[in-house]
Amino acid sequence: MAAKLNTTELSINMQQNKHISLTKPQSRSAGEEAMKVLHHSHRLSANQCGSVVTQTIQAPLPLVWSVVRQFEEPQAYKQFVKNCGLSSGDGGAGSVRELTVVSGLPAERSIERLERLDDESHVMVVSIIGGDHKLVNYRSTTTLHKEECGGETVVMESYVVDIPPDSCEEDTCLFADTIIGCNLKSLAKLTERMACNHVSSYFPHSFF
Known part of the structure; x- marks a missing residue:
């Protein structure tokens, strides 16, 4: 299970992300651009914002996907999830999960629905449908693809969310980008360690 971050580390990461976003534009490979067009180009209303984190x-794509697709076990790599349980479904599309987050964050629980799980295209779409937080109409799309040059696995996670009345676009995106960025870095550490240890059956679903 991934190590948990405390709120001080989260604040530091947010400050670092703010600096990076203002000073270092990100370049994308041809594969990333193609995936962005296919899955990460979202229409935003006037009161919404969104972004994509890469x-x-x-580590091999099948290994990374075997971790990402586990809707009922996000705490395997999502550092701010304390525990999770399914309230509906079996982990497939249409399933609903209830999360308890670590203390110190501006929320205690989140209710989320799995909108899409495509094992062939490696696409996962999740919506937040309840909880005691300010992430209203939050919908995320996560995709995996293999880079032709080098063979690395590239994970892209984009989202759309309403901007809270007491916040602004920059702060809302900064918070979401930081959480997603921390989660994806944790995912990388976990799966790269699994790959080094030649673990191919960490989760019950096998894709090898």
């Missing part, structure tokens, strides 16, 4: 992982 993580390159030195």
Whole structure:
């Protein structure tokens, strides 16, 4: 299970992300651009914002996907999830999960629905449908693809969310980008370690 971050580390990461976003534009490969057009180009209403976060992982795509697709076990790599239980479904599309988050964050629980799980295209779409937080109409899309040059696995996670009345676009995106960025870095550490240890059956679903 991934190590948990405390709120001080989260604040530091947010400050670092703010600096990076203002000073270092990100370039994308042809594969990333293609995936962005296919899955990460979202229409935003006047009161919404969104972004996409990318993580390159030195591990086989099937291994990384076997971790990402576990809707009922997000705490395997999502550092701010304390525990999770399914309230509906079996982990497939249409399933609903209830999360308890670590203390110190501006929320205690989140209710989320799995909208899409495509094992062939490696696409996962999740919507937040309840909880005691300010992430209203939040919908995320996660995709995996293999880079032709180098063979790395690239994970892209984009989202759309309403901007809270007491916040602004920059702060809302900064918070979401930081959480996603921390989660994807944790995913990279976990799966790269699994790959080094030649673990191919960490989760019950096998894709090898």
